[in-house]
Amino acid sequence: MRVNKKLLSSLFSLLFVQSIATALSITPTSADRGASRYVIENPLPLADQTHEVVRVAKTNVILISQMSNSVLLKATVDDHGLIKDISAFQLGQSTSALHGLALSKKYPGFVWVTLQKDNKLVLLDPIVNSITAAPEVQKEIDVPTPGLGPHYVGEYGDELWSTLQDSSHVLRINYNDPSNYTIYKGLDRPIFIAQHPDNGKFYTGEDNDDKIMKIDPVANTTTQLSILESAGTTPVGLIAGPPGLGIWFTLLGNATQGTGTIGNLHADDTITYHTLSSSSWSKKASLLHLAFDPEAETNYTLWLLASSIVKSDALDMIIKVTFDAGWTKIVSEDIVVTPTQLNKAHRILITPTNVFATELASSKLVSYYTL
Ligand SMILES: *[C@@H]1O[C@H](CO)[C@@H](O)[C@H](O)[C@H]1NC(C)=O
Numbered sequence: 001m002r003v004n005k006k007l008l009s010s011l012f013s014l015l016f017v018q019s020i021a022t023a024l025s026i027t028p029t030s031a032d033r034g035a036s037r038y039v040i041e042n043p044l045p046l047a048d049q050t051h052e053v054v055r056v057a058k059t060n061v062i063l064i065s066q067m068s069n070s071v072l073l074k075a076t077v078d079d080h081g082l083i084k085d086i087s088a089f090q091l092g093q094s095t096s097a098l099h100g101l102a103l104s105k106k107y108p109g110f111v112w113v114t115l116q117k118d119n120k121l122v123l124l125d126p127i128v129n130s131i132t133a134a135p136e137v138q139k140e141i142d143v144p145t146p147g148l149g150p151h152y153v154g155e156y157g158d159e160l161w162s163t164l165q166d167s168s169h170v171l172r173i174n175y176n177d178p179s180n181y182t183i184y185k186g187l188d189r190p191i192f193i194a195q196h197p198d199n200g201k202f203y204t205g206e207d208n209d210d211k212i213m214k215i216d217p218v219a220n221t222t223t224q225l226s227i228l229e230s231a232g233t234t235p236v237g238l239i240a241g242p243p244g245l246g247i248w249f250t251l252l253g254n255a256t257q258g259t260g261t262i263g264n265l266h267a268d269d270t271i272t273y274h275t276l277s278s279s280s281w282s283k284k285a286s287l288l289h290l291a292f293d294p295e296a297e298t299n300y301t302l303w304l305l306a307s308s309i310v311k312s313d314a315l316d317m318i319i320k321v322t323f324d325a326g327w328t329k330i331v332s333e334d335i336v337v338t339p340t341q342l343n344k345a346h347r348i349l350i351t352p353t354n355v356f357a358t359e360l361a362s363s364k365l366v367s368y369y370t371l
């Protein structure tokens with residue numbers, strides 16, 4: 001049969017016109033999406049153990065303690081937490097064991113440090129305006145006997161409070177008059193201290209004994225509080241919350257199990273436990289440390305650090321946890337694993353623009369941010 005080209009062509013155009021008439025509707029729709037997430041791993045000078053990190057207030061200078069060689073790192077960072085310049089200073093001998101770092105409020109810009117094996121608390125001016133300038137010692141306080149091995153140090157008014165890890169004591173000492181002090185005997189390994197924002201008492205986690213010691217410096221008494229066995233073991237990170245929110249601590253667990261659980265210690269010494277639940281990773285997380293978001297009072301956000309420090313196959317993670325407005329239950333979890341794993345992630349520091357974390361075993365400083 002002879003094909004009628006004209007007829008075919010009109011058939012095609014008819015079909016084409018009909019297919020246009022019956023086309024799916026296509027309309028612009030929302031392209032909103034979440035923020036991109038960036039993780040920088042800043043390499044640091046090599047050391048067996050990288051520990052604490054602080055940011056000197058109102059500067060772009062961060063200080064990091066490397067305990068195994070007693071080295072203080074001084075670095076400038078850009079807005080994304082990328083290290084621009086860095087210098088390193090051995091404090092004391094290579095065996096002096098520089099460990100704790102804490103900003104002074106009494107002397108803005110200065111920093112208290114502990115030398116765990118030299119048994120000293122030291123106030124340093126880090127000299128922030130020159131990255132190459134060596135920090136200067138402002139005060140040196142010997143830990144009184146029988147205390148041994150200061151780990152954490154914190155300034156509270158005219159006093160320093162320090163955990164003496166090696167003798168299992170807690171020290172209260174007036175830094176203007178170091179003869180004015182009290183040493184409290186604790187159980188095995190007091191590790192961090194926080195002053196309760198609501199009852200004013202001091203609390204310390206004794207990580208090897210699964211207890212928290214409460215110290216009433218006015219009555220000069222100590223009390224031991226137990227951790228609920230089903231919640232987990234090994235209270236390590238322990239910090240004060242904003243007013244009204246009590247003290248918060250993480251449970252690290254042991255070499256075989258983490259329990260993804262944190263505790264909130266109220267003014268009457270009762271404890272509420274909160275367990276992560278968003279994934280099998282978070283449910284069993286080995287939680288070492290924690291920090292409140294600078295805007296926590298309005299966005300109910302707490303940051304947790306999970307670490308392979310005692311359970312060698314645990315994931316090293318930064319977990320952003322958001323609560324309901326009453327801080328009674330977790331409403332969301334957001335997990336970021338660090339690019340280097342098995343790094344024994346150690347401390348987490350939140351600034352208005354960055355989340356920093358130290359990697360103890362891999363000589364790195366993580367900076368995490370979203371854009
Ligand atoms: C010891 O220091 C505290 C403050 O840290 C002060 O309240 C107290 O009066 C001092 N005691 C003496 C005997 O100086």
Ligand SMILES: *[C@@H]1O[C@H](CO)[C@@H](O)[C@H](O)[C@H]1NC(C)=O
Pocket residue numbers: 182183184185220
């Ligand atoms: C407070 O208690 C500590 C140890 O618990 C003790 O060494 C010290 O003498 C006491 N201080 C006073 C003033 O009772």
Ligand SMILES: *[C@@H]1O[C@H](CO)[C@@H](O)[C@H](O)[C@H]1NC(C)=O
Pocket residue numbers: 229231232233253254255256257259
């Ligand atoms: C480790 O912790 C888990 C959970 O808390 C517990 O069931 C287990 O007995 C602990 N293992 C050891 C060896 O202590």
Ligand SMILES: *[C@@H]1O[C@H](CO)[C@@H](O)[C@H](O)[C@H]1NC(C)=O
Pocket residue numbers: 293295296298299301320
């Ligand atoms: C917390 O809230 C502030 C503003 O209220 C916001 O800028 C910040 O990004 C929030 N942090 C988190 C972790 O959501």
